[in-house]
Amino acid sequence: MKINTYIFLFFILLLCGCSSPPGTWGWYVINPNTQSGLTNIKFLIGGFSSTIQLSIIAAFMSIILGLIVALPGMSNNIFLRTISRIYVEFIRAIPLLPMLFWVFYGLPVVLKSMGININIDAFWGAILTLAISDSAFTAEIYRAGIQSIQKGQTEAAQTVGLNYYQTMRYVILPQALRRILPPLANQFIYIVKMSAFASVIGMQELTRRANEIVVTEYRPLEIYTLLIFEYLILVLIISQVVRWLERKMGSDESKG
Amino acid sequence: MVSLSPAININNLNKWFGEFKVLKDINLTVQEGEKVVICGPSGSGKSTLVRCINRLEMHQSGTINVRGTELTNDPKSIAEIRSDVGMVFQQFNLFPHLSVIQNLTLGPINALGLSEKEAKERAFLLLERVKIPEQANKRPSQLSGGQQQRVAIARSLCMEPKIMLFDEPTSALDPEMISEVLDVIIDLANDGMTMVVVTHEMGFARKAADRMIFMDEGKIVEIGTPNEFFETPKTDRCRIFLKQILQH
Ligand SMILES: Nc1ncnc2c1ncn2[C@@H]1O[C@H](COP(=O)(O)OP(=O)(O)OP(=O)(O)O)[C@@H](O)[C@H]1O
Ligand SMILES: [Mg+2]
Numbered sequence: 030m031k032i033n034t035y036i037f038l039f040f041i042l043l044l045c046g047c048s049s050p051p052g053t054w055g056w057y058v059i060n061p062n063t064q065s066g067l068t069n070i071k072f073l074i075g076g077f078s079s080t081i082q083l084s085i086i087a088a089f090m091s092i093i094l095g096l097i098v099a100l101p102g103m104s105n106n107i108f109l110r111t112i113s114r115i116y117v118e119f120i121r122a123i124p125l126l127p128m129l130f131w132v133f134y135g136l137p138v139v140l141k142s143m144g145i146n147i148n149i150d151a152f153w154g155a156i157l158t159l160a161i162s163d164s165a166f167t168a169e170i171y172r173a174g175i176q177s178i179q180k181g182q183t184e185a186a187q188t189v190g191l192n193y194y195q196t197m198r199y200v201i202l203p204q205a206l207r208r209i210l211p212p213l214a215n216q217f218i219y220i221v222k223m224s225a226f227a228s229v230i231g232m233q234e235l236t237r238r239a240n241e242i243v244v245t246e247y248r249p250l251e252i253y254t255l256l257i258f259e260y261l262i263l264v265l266i267i268s269q270v271v272r273w274l275e276r277k278m279g280s281d282e283s284k285g
Numbered sequence: 286m287v288s289l290s291p292a293i294n295i296n297n298l299n300k301w302f303g304e305f306k307v308l309k310d311i312n313l314t315v316q317e318g319e320k321v322v323i324c325g326p327s328g329s330g331k332s333t334l335v336r337c338i339n340r341l342e343m344h345q346s347g348t349i350n351v352r353g354t355e356l357t358n359d360p361k362s363i364a365e366i367r368s369d370v371g372m373v374f375q376q377f378n379l380f381p382h383l384s385v386i387q388n389l390t391l392g393p394i395n396a397l398g399l400s401e402k403e404a405k406e407r408a409f410l411l412l413e414r415v416k417i418p419e420q421a422n423k424r425p426s427q428l429s430g431g432q433q434q435r436v437a438i439a440r441s442l443c444m445e446p447k448i449m450l451f452d453e454p455t456s457a458l459d460p461e462m463i464s465e466v467l468d469v470i471i472d473l474a475n476d477g478m479t480m481v482v483v484t485h486e487m488g489f490a491r492k493a494a495d496r497m498i499f500m501d502e503g504k505i506v507e508i509g510t511p512n513e514f515f516e517t518p519k520t521d522r523c524r525i526f527l528k529q530i531l532q533h
Contacts, residue, residue, distance in 0.1 A: 184341050185378035185437075189444055190368055190396025199391055203382050 058248040059255055069242055073255060076235035080263070083152070083224045083234060087159035088217050094160060095167025100197070102172055113168070120165035125226050129158045133230045155227035159220055166216055174209035175201055207278040214271040218264050225260075235259050290353040292317045292448050292479040293338060298347035300333060307333045309503040311347070315448075320480045322490040322511075325500035326526060331483045334500070335450050338481070339370045352447060368396070371446030375453040377437045379425040385412070385436050386421040389443045397444065404443075411439040415469050431462030435469055442473075449473065451482040485530055491515065499523045 059073070060066035102113030133154035140147050149157070178201050186196040228237035239256040243249045291314045298311040307330045315321050323331050336342040338349060340356060340363045349356040351366045380388050389408035393399040399407070412418040415435035417428075425433050434454055441449065451470065455463040467489045474480060474493045484490065490497060490511060497514035499507040499522075507514065507523045518524045 179378075181374060181376055181378035182380065184372075185374065185380070185440075186391075187341070188339060188367060188370070188372040189392030189440060190364070191392065192364075192396075195395045199395065200380055204380075 054251070055248045056251055058242070058246045058251055069246070069252075073235070073238050073242060073252070073259070076233065076238040077259070077263075079152075079227075079232060079234035080221065080224050083155055083159065083227055083232070084217065084221045087156045087163065087224070088220050090156065090160035091163035091167050091216075091220070092213065094164035095171055098164055098168040099171035099175070102168065103175060117165045117168055120161060123162070125158065125162050125223055126229070128162055129155065129226055129230060132158045132161075151227065151230045151232040154230055155224065155232050159223055159227075162223070163216060163220055166219075167213060170209055170212045170216065171205075174205040174212075177208050178204050210278060211271060211275045214267070214274055218267050218271075221263055221267065222260065290350070291315060292319065292352055293481070294348075294350040295338075296348045296350075298334075298337065298344050298349065300330075300337060300342065300344045307503050308337070308344070311505055313498070313505065313508075315479060315481060317447075318477050318479055319495045320474050320478075320482070320493050321496050321498060322494040323481065323483045323498045323500060324485055324487075324490070324526070324530070325498075325506075329500040330503040331500050332452050335372075335452050335481060335483055338450060339367050339372060341372075368444065369447045370450060371441035371444060371448070372450045373434070373437050373441055373452070373454045375456050377425070377430075377433045377457070379433055379437055379440070381425055384422050384424060385417075385428070388425065388436060389440050392440070392444050408439070408443055411442050412436075414442070414472075415439045416465075429462060430458045431465045434458065434462075434466045438466075438469055438473075448479045448481070451480065451484065453483050453485070455484065455486060487515070487527075487531060499526065501526075 057063060057066060059070050061070055098113055098116055101109035102117070104110060133149060133151070136154075136157075137147065137149050182200055182204065183196055186200045191199065224234060225236040227234055228240060231237070235256060239252050243252050246252070293313070293315040295311055295313040298308055299306070300308040311334060313321075323334070325331055333342055337344045338351065338356075352369055354362055354365050354369075356362055356366055380391065383391065386405065386408055389411065390399075390401065390404035393404040393407060394401060409418060409421065412421055415438055417432055417435055420428055420432060420436070425436065428436065434457075438454075454470065455466050458466060463486065467486060470480075470482070471489070471493050480493075482489075482493075494511050497507075497509060497511050498505055499514070499518075499520075501522050506520055507518060509519075514523075515527065518527060
C-alpha cells in the first residue's frame with residue numbers, strides 16, 4: 030500500500046507536467062521517446078551501479094569495523110572500554126561532509142607524512158568515510174544486541190571451558206544476531222542515502238549524475254524529482270528485505 | 286583414591302560488592318568425595334561463595350585453592366580450576382539456540398578438543414544417565430523444567446569435572462519435577478563426586494550431605510554433620526531458619 034501511494038504521487042507529478050502550459054514543466058529532458066531524453070535517462074540511471082557498490086562495500090566494512098569497536102567496549106578492562114567509548118562518541122559527532130573532505134583531501138597528506146604513498150580516489154574515499162562514520166552506529170547496535178543476552182549464557186559457557194572467542198562465536202553472537210540483524214539492515218538505508226555526499230568529491234553516482242544533467246539542461250525540478258524517486262526505489266527494496274528478515278527472525282524466535 | 290590436597294580449600298575469604306561486604310572471613314575445606322550442603326536466608330551470600338570458587342565472582346582477599354591450584358588472576362589458573370569444576374545454575378542457563386546434544390558437545394569439542402564423534406558418544410552416555418536420551422535433538426525450550434535441569438547437569442558432566450557446584454538447582458522447578466532432578470544429583474553423590482550444593486531441600490540434605498553449612502549475613506554461622514545440624518542446632522538464627530523452612 031505504501032509503495033502504491035508513492036507511485037500514485039509520481040503519476041500526479043507527471044500529469045501536472047503534461048497538462049501545464051509550456052515552459053513551466055519540462056519532462057522532455059527525460060522523455061524516453063526522444064533521442065536526447067533517452068540519453069539523459071540512461072546517464073542518470075547509470076548512477077545506480079556506483080551508488081549500490083558504494084553502499085554495499087561501505088556497509089560491509091562498517092559491519093566488521095563496528096564489531097571490532099563494540100567488543101572492547103564491553104570488556105572488563107576499563108582502558109579498552111574507554112577507547113571504544115571515545116571512538117563512538119567522537120565519530121558520531123562528526124558530520125559526514127566534513128569527514129568526507131578530511132578523508133579525501135587530508136588523509137593522503139597525513140599518510141604521505143608517515144611515508145605511506147597511497148592515493149585515495151573518490152570511490153575509496155567515499156567508502157572509507159561512509160564506513161567509519163557508520164561504524165559508530167553499528168557498534169552501538171552490536172552493543173545493545175550483545176548486552177541483551179543474559180549474563181548466565183556467558184557464565185554457562187565459561188563453566189564448560191569456552192574461552193572468550195569461543196563464547197562469542199558459539200554462544201553470544203548467534204543469539205544476539207536476531208536482535209542485531211534488523212537494525213543493521215535498517216542502518217544500510219542510511220548508508221544508501223548518505224552515499225549522495227560522495228557526489229561532492231566527484232563520484233559518478235546518482236546525485237552527481239543528476240547534478241551534471243541539471244547543469245547542461247537546466248531542468249532542476251524534473252531531474253531532481255527523478256533523482257528522489259531513484260533513491261526511493263532503492264530504499265523501498267531494502268526495507269522490503271528488512272521486513273522479510275524481521276518476519277523470519279520473529280518466526281524463528283517463536284519456534285524457540 | 287587419596288589425594289594430598291583437599292578438593293577445595295578456602296581461607297579467610299572476603300568479598301565486597303562496592304561498599305557492601307558480602308562474604309566475611311570464610312574458611313572452608315571440602316575433602317575429595319565430600320558432599321557439602323549450604324543453606325541460609327536469602328541474601329546471605331551462598332551464591333556468591335559458590336561462584337567465587339570458579340571465578341564467576343572475583344574475591345578481594347583471602348585464598349581459594351582447588352585441588353592444589355590457587356585461584357589467582359592468572360588466566361591459566363582460572364582455566365585449570367574451571368576444567369575441574371562443573372556448575373549447575375538455578376536458571377539452567379542452557380544455550381537456547383542449540384539442540385540438547387549440541388549443548389552437551391560444545392564444551393568437549395571446543396575446550397577439550399574431542400572430535401564430534403567422541404563428544405557425541407560421551408554426550409549420549411550422559412543423557413542416558415540423566416534419563417533423557419530421546420530428547421537429544423530437541424531445543425531446550427521444548428523440554429520441561431526438570432528435563433532442562435537434567436540436561437544442564439549432563440552438560441556439566443560432559444567436561445568430566447572432579448567437583449560439582451549446584452546453586453539452588455531445584456528452586457526454579459515446579460514441585461512435581463524436583464525429585465527427578467534430586468534423584469540425578471543423589472545418583473551422582475553415590476558415585477563419589479565431590480559436591481557443594483546450595484539448596485533448601487532438607488530431605489535431600491539429610492540423605493546426601495556429609496556436612497551442613499548455615500550462612501547468614503556473609504558468614505558461616507554453623508557447620509556440622511546433618512545429624513548435629515538438624516537435631517541440635519547451636520545458634521538461634523539457625524534454629525529459627527530451620528523451623529521456617531521445615532514448616533513448608
Ligand atoms: N553483582 C552484584 N552486585 C551487587 N550486589 C550483589 C551482586 N550479587 C549479589 N549481590 C548482593 O550480595 C548479597 C548476597 O547475594 P547472594 O546472591 O550471594 O545471596 P544468596 O544467599 O545466594 O541469596 P538467595 O537465596 O536469594 O539466592 C545480596 O545482598 C545481593 O543483593
Ligand atoms: Mg543465590
